Amino acid sequence: MESNNKQGLGTLEGVYIPTVLTILGVIMFLRLGWIVGNTGIIGTLIIIVLAHIITVATTLSMSSMLTNIEIGDGGAYAIVSRSLGLEIGGAIGIPLYLSQALSVAFYITGFTELWASFFDHPTWLVGLIVWGVLTTLSMISAKLAFKIQYFILIAVILSIISFLTGPSMNSGNPVLIGKFAQSGFWESFAIFFPAVTGILAGASMSGELKNPRKSIINGTLAAVLTGFIIYIVVAIIFSMHATENLLLADSSIILQLGRFKILIIAGIMGAVISSALSTLVSAPRTLAALAQNRTVPFSNFFATKASNNEPRNAIIISSLISLAVLLLSNLNSLAELLTLFFLTTYCMINLVVLVEKATGVMSFRPRFNISTFIPIVGLIGCLLAMILINRLFTFITFFVVISIYYILKRKNLVSPWGDVRGGVFTSMAEWAAQKSMYLPYHPRLWKPSIVVPIEKKEDYKKVPRFIRDLINPAGRVYYLTIKEEQNNTQNVSDDMDSTLAPYKEENLFAQQITIYEGDFNRDLKIVLQSLLNVFLPPNTIFFTISEDAERRKKFKELLDSLKDIRRKLGLLCLYTHSKYGFGQEKNINLWLRDKSTNNNLAVLSAIQIMKNWNGSLTLCRVIDSSSDVKQVEKDLHKFIEDARLPINTKIQVMVGSFSELIQKEQTDLNILGMPEQFGEIEKIIKIIPASVLFVADSGLENALV
Known part of the structure; x- marks a missing residue:
């Protein structure tokens, strides 16, 4: 962003006058x-x-x-x-x-x-x-x-x-x-x-x-x-x-x-x-x-x-x-x-x-x-x-x-800013694949490419629409199924076709990936590593958080096993509130911690959901002292400008305990950075009166480019 304190020419003398004088020149008077x-x-x-x-x-x-x-x-x-x-x-x-x-x-x-x-x-x-x-x-x-x-x-x-x-x-x-x-x-x-x-x-x-x-x-x-x-x-x-x-x-x-x-x-x-x-x-x-x-x-x-x-x-x-x-x-x-x-x-x-x-x-x-x-x-x-x-x-x-x-x-020039050529070739036919893959990656090329591992299909009956809101209109989604046996192949295929049909009707990129004779917890990491090396790889993995305590325990173990691969894949973990669901699908609270390593994917996810919900976004931050409120509000306003968030984005700076304040906030969806301890996740979903999307950056996202 340009600094407003930068020494230089203003609008009148630097742009308007020379532009209007160039326009009102030789042609007007002599031609x-x-x-x-x-x-x-x-x-x-x-x-x-x-x-x-x-x-x-x-x-x-x-x-x-x-x-x-x-x-x-x-x-x-x-x-x-x-x-x-x-x-x-x-x-x-x-x-x-x-x-x-x-x-x-x-x-x-x-x-x-x-x-x-x-x-x-x-x-x-x-x-x-x-x-x-x-x-x-x-x-x-x-x-x-x-x-x-x-x-x-x-x-x-x-x-x-x-x-x-x-x-x-x-x-x-x-x-x-x-x-x-x-x-x-x-x-x-x-x-x-x-x-x-x-x-x-x-x-x-x-x-x-x-x-x-x-x-x-x-x-x-x-x-x-x-x-x-x-x-x-x-x-x-x-x-x-x-x-x-x-x-x-x-x-x-x-x-x-x-x-x-x-x-x-x-x-x-x-x-x-x-x-x-x-x-x-x-x-x-x-x-x-x-x-x-x-x-x-x-x-x-x-x-x-x-x-x-x-x-x-x-x-x-x-x-x-x-x-x-x-x-x-x-x-x-x-x-x-x-x-x-x-x-x-x-x-x-x-x-x-x-x-x-x-x-x-x-x-x-x-x-x-x-x-x-x-x-x-x-x-x-x-x-x-x-x-x-x-x-x-x-x-x-x-x-x-x-x-x-x-x-x-032929000079092999390297742009320090990145460019959209990779995105152009990616959207073209297969003949452009090789050229696109040779172009250097830059965070400005990021768009949602989500892999959704499915252990039990009933876990995902309520989320296809939410995933659609994360990827529409130009993202991608891969539904990954790992089956323990080869039986019921046709049933699996029919189920996935039914799941992907709404995406395809909207011309969204949606693909089915099915692995047979494998173990979900054991083989998921290997499959994800393989997907990272294909053309149009995923950049984010999406899980749902179950209400069942035993399944949450297994989920924690799964997350621990994926720590290494999470350096290349962003992580989205959705908890859907059993009573309120996604409410009216309008209001989104994005909770930003100062210097959090998870802010980039959180912001990008919020932008996607807000656009598809046609909703409103509120940036929330909890601080310890009321004397810091004005400075934090100023910082958030600057962040809105730097991240090019909608001009109607709201700001809410609160003083006190995070766990107490989040219970009082009425919204349709909360987006939070992923806590380091899984126990913190369980505490939050226990007290919060709305659905929550927990987010962890991979380091490949940047909301400011």
């Missing part, structure tokens, strides 16, 4: 009027809406991911790499970095066009001077560069007001549908789309933000909404105040339509310089993040930072790339190239959310949850737009991404 003249106001509004559907869907997908991970440095690259692995992250991050570096040249080119319309200076010289000034500012300090943008924002606001209140040069009606005389619809879309690629401006500065998760989400969404409204209004004013011929003939027609020309000039120059500056600041940070994970050549060189924490080497190389492109290209050709690069990145951000949702791993618990429809719209929109804009460049773009992926794959 939107031409687009209106070429496509008409209806065509322009369609272009604006389509572009924003893609960017809003991507922004929502990015926001969802940000509430599930600590983003660190690298922005969009970090989002992709922390979910799909360093290889795919690098395959997307490198083109993303290049697109950012090219964007600098794109914005400076727009500035030189404007300058040349006022002064008779060589455009190459103007571009070179601007490039030098921006490079110097980016090397001095990112904070200084972003603070300058406060003044630029004021200039842009004044320029927009001047335009909206300016004179009209159109005595007739606005053109509703253009003649597409100079460019087709999708070519016009490609020229406009860089206007909305600024949504990554804040995300790319993730390493410099005080609270990246909160700032990027709030700042980016606010900036996108601001940009959408302004583009709609400005496009309408263009269509009303200028004729089609004027809009097509003069790309800087906005200067004639403003009430105060000087304000328009200041706004254009400020917006363009701001866009170039924020991009030149963010691009090196993407390169430095790539270098930190050794996904680019000369990683040590690019990852090195100066004493002021600026990635100086990365800034120098990024500036040189932008300079080379600046001297060789023009604005429109750059626009189409940048469109495809950014669309590729947007595709992967949406794909990440789809993959995370599809695998069903427990680590994907975003606080900002979105419908699967949103990333699907974003992904399809990006792909269709790329194909329609330029099929050849789209093919080349994907070829480059795939080539980079295979190059990085």
Whole structure:
């Protein structure tokens, strides 16, 4: 989790202002009027809406991911790499970095066009001077560069007001549908789309933000909404105040339509310089993040930072790339190239959310949850737009991404965060099994995979539904039966088919494992050891606690015999209250002891049951002194945030004796860490007025990842 006390940029200066200034840049001032003249106001509004559907869907997908991970440095690259692995992250991050570096040249080119319309200076010289000034500012300090943008924002606001209140040069009606005389619809879309690629401006500065998760989400969404409204209004004013011929003939027609020309000039120059500056600041940070994970050549060189924490080497190389492109290209050709690069990145951000949702791993618990429809719209929109804009460049773009992926794959990169690829391959057909098993295990891949040993089938008549609530929708359950003889094989099979039928009706993973001519107490350990070495092994063993004292004694002996294997298997022991059962299946009390080794599986189990019960969760802790109540409540609130528990999770801190307090709590299910002594279990179930789930971690679970 990000620390709120961390020194860094806030939402306004670190995300909103640079993002909105990147959006309200070259395209709005120097190309939107031409687009209106070429496509008409209806065509322009369609272009604006389509572009924003893609960017809003991507922004929502990015926001969802940000509430599930600590983003660190690298922005969009970090989002992709922390979910799909360093290889795919690098395959997307490198083109993303290049697109950012090219964007600098794109914005400076727009500035030189404007300058040349006022002064008779060589455009190459103007571009070179601007490039030098921006490079110097980016090397001095990112904070200084972003603070300058406060003044630029004021200039842009004044320029927009001047335009909206300016004179009209159109005595007739606005053109509703253009003649597409100079460019087709999708070519016009490609020229406009860089206007909305600024949504990554804040995300790319993730390493410099005080609270990246909160700032990027709030700042980016606010900036996108601001940009959408302004583009709609400005496009309408263009269509009303200028004729089609004027809009097509003069790309800087906005200067004639403003009430105060000087304000328009200041706004254009400020917006363009701001866009170039924020991009030149963010691009090196993407390169430095790539270098930190050794996904680019000369990683040590690019990852090195100066004493002021600026990635100086990365800034120098990024500036040189932008300079080379600046001297060789023009604005429109750059626009189409940048469109495809950014669309590729947007595709992967949406794909990440789809993959995370599809695998069903427990680590994907975003606080900002979105419908699967949103990333699907974003992904399809990006792909269709790329194909329609330029099929050849789209093919080349994907070829480059795939080539980079295979190059990085050969480097055997190891992600420090884990990723969901194991979950992806696990959910695929058998041909993916070998590849999935070779991927390193990480706690974020954990999801319930429960083995249920059955000695007497009557013991489990009441629990199939409860087990279903533990595994639904993406977990697994194995019913393990050890029979002393080969007789009644058909009866055993029929009984198990009947037990598993409800799971299969819900498309849950449920499997029957039957061992014949064995002894339950003697052979259970051996069978469990064998299951740990198969593909899709169990990670948790589930028992029920009987009311019968003699059977409890045998159960204690069984648990003692399984101590070694419990280092690899979590343990769930359910006591179902004979009178109250699971009550209304709504309220769950999760009793957390400070520094308990069993908290992780307890939390993960509580999350599963709560979701399937559609119930409520209360975190309970018993302490000795009332003076510690406030601090413990504060710690529990932080734990709720770190574990990404539902925002309606309650907290109850009690002072006194645990055995006395738990008797007074009315709930449908209590979840407790497994006591070291079995006698403590018997004491608890004797006094407690509800069902209890005792939990013991294996050490392979982590509720905070």
